[in-house]
Amino acid sequence: MSSLIETTDLSITFGGHTAVDAVSISVPEKHFKSIIGPNGAGKTTFFNLLSGQLTPTQGKIYYRGKDITKFSPTNRTRAGIGRSFQITNVFPNLTVLENVRLAVQSQAGIRYQMLFHYKKYRTFEEKALEWLRLVLLDDKKGSLASNLAHGEKRKLEIAMLLALETEVLLLDEPTAGMSLEEVPAILEVIKRIKEQGNRTIILIEHKMDMILDLSDSVMVLFNGRLLADGTPEEIMKNETVQSAYLGGLLDE
């Protein structure tokens, strides 16, 4: 099985506290992997290492067999690793549409064009609208992002990631704060992307039903260390996971 993303011995230490501790994983192409673990286990930090927001103190990251450990976030995105953020991270004083349009523009590789009016690229706007429709946010396209309700910002966040059309999608709790009513729609989107079968997705979530529903495999982080990696069923049976992460919730 050829792996798309591989980490070896990946570690990062913040002033004495090792947030990610020698994690070696390998994610095959077109795979759907979920990461679970207690708060502060290092999940987001692990994402930050994959996407280049942080540089590991140790270890390597390979993408398609190529060492990308030293790549900047920009270059990783361009190489095909896109991510969404746990804490909403959009352009507050631009419109919703413009937020997504920028992602579409980047995807199209129009980066340094300064001679034409941006409206010349009409298709960008249409595409951006499509993405917004997909996440049920098209009615808010003219609002400033800062004026959105929390759940709406989460949707925008997802739209921006999808618009990048990267090969790898790193999703950090995409549905946190999204309403019960709308989670299914977003799930539907993710599922559809999965079914299209040409993307590799890594998902951080605390919603177990979602993880069980979607994942090909689940890895568990614990105090920065990789505790377990296996099929959802295996993981659910793991006792440490049950006692230290899930608690008694599933009993009901």
Add this chain to the structure above:
Amino acid sequence: SSDKSSSEPKDNGGKKTENKEPIKIGVLASKTGALESYGKQTLRGFELGLDYATDGKMEAAGRKIEFIVEDTETKPEVAVQKATKLLEEDKVDFLVGSSSSADTLAVLPLAEEYKKIMVVEPAAADSITGSEFNKYIFHSARNSSQDAVAGAAAIAKKGVKIATLAPDYSFGRDGVAAFKEAAVKLGAEIVKEEYADPAATDFTSNIQKIVDAKPDYLFVVWAGANSPWKQIADMKVQEKGIKISTGAPDIAALSTMEPLIGMEGFTVYYHDLPKNKINDWLVEEHKKRFNGDVPDLFTPGGMSAAISIVEALKKSNGETDADKLIKTMEGMSFETPKGKMTYRPEDHQALQALYAIKLEKKDGVAYPVPVLIRELTPDETAPPIRNN
């Protein structure tokens, strides 16, 4: 406040002389900005000068004289803008000004472009009659070299060791260079040249070095509010046998020189130094008009500028053609509150008297008073010619 900016000629008789147009003089001065007090001195002096030279009639050779004042704000770009306005819109025949050297330098080429006489007052940079000179420029104010020569004349003698302290910009550097030349000529030796940040609050290092050089005199070239006097006193420079010498400034700044009482130096003007009729008139009239104030450092300069213009007009019979005026004014002598001044033909610098003085405490005066040691004659203070 009494300095009206554009004073219409006083309605004197109203008798129309044959010559049609009034003569217009545009005066550029800092009415705001860093040099506003200088600007105001000049303006008062200029107005008094016109009055004096025309016997209050405000006309010369039968033509009325009007003057228009513009504020340069002590900014070169404003000076240029205002000067152009004066030349283009008011069609002035003369320019007078201005308070800062930079403002003045910026305006000099305009005088040439519009072929109008510009009488520079009180800006002192050497380059006005030096590298930036053009033939339309007449410098009624003394220049930095004259100051320096006067400063040297007051203290330099054979075998005297002198250290200098000056702010680290054109004014200070030029001043020291000129002083050095003059002092060396008189046989003195310059043992140390110190330049300090003009905005410095601490002069320890400079003073320390000067003390270490053990000079007989410390000659200070300084301008601006932030001055080293207090620290010179605090560091007991005089107690170490080093005499201080500098140019006495205007009255407001004199009051900061309390610590220097006893120092010998020079001055451009202090109202009770010159003994002549014009000065008597100036002091009296000034007091009368400006509720008891005496004329200050640059008041006689403004007056001299006005007098020189009126004199030139009288001689040219009211003709304002610049070439003709230049011929008239080159070498022209005129009486001023500081005695006779002469525009040197070569570079149009007005040769004038300066005063060797000593600062003394006087009863009833809140500031140290410059007391005359001797008058330095125009010949004695004549600076080198540098306009080619």
Add this chain to the structure above:
Amino acid sequence: MRLIQGNRMTAIILVVAAFLLLLPFVYESRNLLILLTQVFVFSIFAMSYDLLLGFTGIVSFGHAMFFGIGAYSMGIFMKRFEPTLTVFLLAVLTTIVLTGFVSFLVGLLTLRLKSHFYAMLTLSLSGLFLVLAEKWRTMTYGNDGFTFRVPELFIDRTNFYLLCLVVMVAVFLILKRFTNSPLGRVLQAIRENEQRTESLGFQVLHYKIAASVMSGVLAGIAGILYAISLRFVNTSVFAMDITLDALLMTIIGGVGTLIGAIIGAGLIEFAHHWLTELAKEHWIFERWIIFFGIIYILVVMFFPRGIVGTLSTLSWKRKQQPAVKKEEKIAG
């Protein structure tokens, strides 16, 4: 909708530009001409500043550095060589190279320094240029500065007026296009959220440098025109005041609007002119600077987003069409 609005805006601008173009031929006041020339020069300078402040979100306290480089390059070339058009072009070229180089380096530093710290660094760099101009006396004649001759063509104030007008309009159009280009949109994204821009796949540093160089070169050109208009240059071109002027003009007009920079420059220059004129009418206005200060304060209170910024929000509010909200550039 927006396009129509945009067109109307352009139309108004064209009409005004045409009017200004004809002005010297119908109206004889040289004084006004000079004042307007000054406005044009500072408009260019303020627009170049707006590119940084309003579009990229970079606060610089040292913009005078580029202005000064332009002014001195022109001055020194004109002083040292014959004031011909060839030398003029050489000076322009030198300015572009120098300001481009310096702004490139300074732009690199945005990588390392954020907000206040970057602002203060630029302040110190322009301070160092000031000292250099002071100390390199063989070249600059110290702080007194020097006068110089300019090419025949520019001696005539009308010609020079027209030149400045044309340059200003050109800079406006260039910057308009620049900021509305895909690249320009990325600049605004950087202003809003640098880190996110990065993870969208844009190389933030490249954009910041592009903006910095563009802005630096244009400021240099403003400096050139300034020097020619005075035919004199001294160290004041590197002073903090010059940067503050750009800052004030941009903010008063409305940050991130370009046209605001022009309006701000016009407003400040004219207010300045009128207030000093008033000083002759009534003694109270001798301290006209107080009124100037009060104007700033009132602008913030009544036009919190600058004149253009606030007016455009108002007119948009009046239309009340929440569905097609115009994109707003916020100040700050």
Add this chain to the structure above:
Amino acid sequence: MNNDLLKLDKVETHIGQYHILQGVSFEVKKGEVTVLLGRNGAGKTTTLRTIMGLKPASKGSVTFKGEAIQSLPTYTIAKKGIGYVPEDQGIFAGLTVEENMRVAIQKDDEETAKRMDWILHLFPDLKRFWKKPGGLLSGGQKQMLSIARAYVNENELLLIDEPSKGLAPIVVEKVMDSIIQMKDQTTIVLVEQNFMMASTIGDQFYIIDDGRTVSHGSMKQLKENEEMKRKYLGIA
């Protein structure tokens, strides 16, 4: 008056020119947990912010212990004994966990110390990162800190906006426990999307849609009424 601790009567709130709340009314009884439910953008957060005085009501009244508070400044409202856990956590990023807590503490007495012990027991992670800047905490840790900050004072009423968001299941359980533990002293208004949590600890529910309260009842009713669940919550 009656035993309603908090009462909103036809509250309307504008943000800029937008009419966000267009008539929110509900009553909260002392000692109960009231849950606000509704779609994204329905106006739940705005309702809480209006109670806190952060987005003052333009119409209608907010009554706390019989006193109208809708036009009081936020800090006065908070001083009356209303604690708030905002949706975005509101962590002071540059301050350490300890400092975040210190800013929050209103009274430096024994009670507070006791509560602090209880809190640190509840969220041992906070103790672990006591000297760490709040901005560097993980998402869930921030959420804990935000809750902790509200717990540390003696509040009669707590407004909690989506506490379970970003928390591991086991921590969600702890938070639920803590709410149940506090119930006798503290009344709670909760916005929650985690229906399991909402339905476990809620006594009453209100559903907000398009800035209006459109339905309410006891949690028990809702849990049992499949049709209502489908209609308002899209779940079966």
Add this chain to the structure above:
Amino acid sequence: MDLIINLALNGLATGMLIFLLAAGLTLIFGLMDVLNFAHGGLFAWGAYSGLWIYSQTGSFIIGIIGAILTGFLLGIITEKWIIKPVYGNHVQQILITLGLMLVLSEMLKVIWGPNQITASPPDYLKGSWELGGVIIIKYRVFIILVGFVIFAGVQFLLKKTKIGLVVRAGVMNKEMVQALGINIQRVFMFVFMIGAGMAALGGVLLGPYSGVIHAGMGMEFAILAFIVVVIGGMGNFKGSVLAAILVGLSGSFMAYYVPDLSLAVNMLLMAIVLIIRPQGLFGAKG
């Protein structure tokens, strides 16, 4: 050796003086994140009002107290009318405080005239002691002492009360602080008032130090104060005192050993510090 001591002592005194100028700004700019360009104005008003009161009453101490009170008063007015509407918006802060700066410094000329005014210390602080080759200027010793007192006082205020914390929190998230029951508006006003009072104190102490005060002194020294706050690390009170001393000492020694650079020393120092340690010499990382 004498030389080194002389330079160090005077550098220290200058540093302390700069610290007094910058102390108010560390609160207003460093802590409250207000780009207050009117700081120099407050400072100049302290100098003028304080020295005027001193000349009227003959008591330097009363003059100092008067200056501080003037600073408080101006601080309250400024905060209420000028700063309050523009918290958190740097662009507006720049414009409105520059406006205020112009008004403040021109008003000085209206009231006290455009000329510079001499200022000398009271007799008991005049003159200097000479010990061997070391000259100790009394007034400078006084400045150093006052500097330490102010430092200790403000340090106490920030460390022993919640005020510093609350202000920082308020800058990061004003709404949240209020939701925690704190009247942040009042805290801000109080801190601004203290900052303005310290600026005024700096002003009145500067007068006798340099011997003269003038209306332009505000702008001249405000930049220095900004430099100190930035290289000390924003909002880091201890940092700003160290930075001020560093500026004082380096000015003193550079002027002696590398006089050619003395004009550039402050700017150079700031540039180097910022390039090497972007967050300021004593600032926290990040």
